[in-house]
Amino acid sequence: MNDFVVIDQRFLRYILDNAELEKLASGFRWIEGPVWMGDANCLLFQDLPRNRTMRWSEDHGLSVYRAPSDYANGQTRDREGRLIACSHRGRCLYRTEHDGRLTKLVSHHEGKRLNAPNDVVVKSDGGIWFSDPLYGLMTDYEGGRQTSEQPPALYRFDPASGEIAVAADDFDGPNGLAFSPDEKRLYVAETGDQSKSNPRQYIRVFDVGADGKSLHGGGIFHKIEPGYADGFRVDEDGNVWSSAADGVHCIAPDGTLLGKILVPYRVSNVTFGELHKNRLFIGGSHTLYAIFLNTRGAQMP
Numbered sequence: 001m002n003d004f005v006v007i008d009q010r011f012l013r014y015i016l017d018n019a020e021l022e023k024l025a026s027g028f029r030w031i032e033g034p035v036w037m038g039d040a041n042c043l044l045f046q047d048l049p050r051n052r053t054m055r056w057s058e059d060h061g062l063s064v065y066r067a068p069s070d071y072a073n074g075q076t077r078d079r080e081g082r083l084i085a086c087s088h089r090g091r092c093l094y095r096t097e098h099d100g101r102l103t104k105l106v107s108h109h110e111g112k113r114l115n116a117p118n119d120v121v122v123k124s125d126g127g128i129w130f131s132d133p134l135y136g137l138m139t140d141y142e143g144g145r146q147t148s149e150q151p152p153a154l155y156r157f158d159p160a161s162g163e164i165a166v167a168a169d170d171f172d173g174p175n176g177l178a179f180s181p182d183e184k185r186l187y188v189a190e191t192g193d194q195s196k197s198n199p200r201q202y203i204r205v206f207d208v209g210a211d212g213k214s215l216h217g218g219g220i221f222h223k224i225e226p227g228y229a230d231g232f233r234v235d236e237d238g239n240v241w242s243s244a245a246d247g248v249h250c251i252a253p254d255g256t257l258l259g260k261i262l263v264p265y266r267v268s269n270v271t272f273g274e275l276h277k278n279r280l281f282i283g284g285s286h287t288l289y290a291i292f293l294n295t296r297g298a299q300m301p
Contacts, residue, residue: 003262003291011250011259014239019292021261024281025062028054030142031283032231033075033085033119036273043273043281044083045288046072049141053085056288070094071143073136074119074176074231074269078159079126079300086117088136088143093117093128093157106157109164112149116142119176119231119269123183124301125212128157129167131174131188154188156213167215172200176231176269180238180253181298184208187221187240189229201228203242203251222255231269233280235295241280243267248282263289272297 003021006012029049036043042057044065052067053075066072071088078084083096084105091114092107105128107114116136121129132153137146154168154177168174168188175189186206192199205221208214222229227245234240238253247263248270265285273279277297282289 005260005262008256008258010252014250014293014295016292016294021289021291024288024290025056026287028286030268030285031288032073032268034269034271034281034283035075035077036271045283048073076120076122078122084120084128086120086130088116091116093120093130105159106164109150115148115152121177121179123179126159128159129177130155131177133173133175168218176229178232178234180234181236183301186215191228191230203229222251224249227266233270233272234298236298237295241270243269261291
């Protein structure tokens with residue numbers, strides 16, 4: 001139990017006393033965008049500063065899936081199982097078709113280039129929601145310095161019509177995002193303007209409108225301490241499993257911190273995977289970890 005910190009007794013139901021934190025691979029520069037590929041029984045994730053997408057599987061270990069990746073960051077799968085990735089260098093979303101071809105989905109809003117799309121989720125209606133902060137434009141380390149043409153925002157993109165719309169624009173630095181299991185809530189990390197001495201850094205929660213496209217609210221759901229929320233995923237009970245400076249924090253739907261998985265390095269992002277979606281894969285800075293839990297990742301409606 002040394003890998004866990006129990007803060008609320010509700011956390012005990014989600015942890016296994018015979019499942020420890022496992023180190024799967026190391027030697028990366030900064031891990032981002034983990035996504036489980038169930039049909040291929042493997043995990044894909046970004047070694048972002050090295051401009052490559054990596055593949056890990058229990059049977060075959062580690063290999064390079066795509067290089068160069070166009071400095072891809074967050075990624076997910078759509079309702080047809082196609083991989084959708086956020087590109088820092090290309091300032092766009094691109095999709096990997098079933099035959100391996102790459103399709104650029106969206107790169108502009110109202111005639112101006114996007115900044116550096118960071119993270120992405122797909123709703124059950126096919127709508128693609130993504131965050132577009134400035135971080136990927138600010139240094140050469142993650143794609144190359146470029147000039148921003150518009151402020152940070154959270155977007156919804158309809159791949160069927162090609163329509164892109166701002167879902168929320170009152171962010172300093174929108175980052176990770178995830179829907180609740182019933183898709184009535186959208187959680188979004190506000191990572192803030194990190195050039196400021198005291199940036200806004202917390203997880204916000206929005207109510208999704210009856211049309212499935214509009215957002216309401218956006219108040220503070222939870223503030224991660226130490227560190228801040230980068231990326232997170234939601235389990236079948238609606239708990240948010242969020243990155244933090246000391247590991248992964250489990251937060252109940254009411255905003256209460258239930259407990260922590262302690263990780264040796266700052267965590268960037270997580271995802272659920274394996275057959276039952278009960279294994280949490282964790283990007284810990286330059287090292288990939290995993291741990292089995294007594295819960296499953298949320299299933300889409």
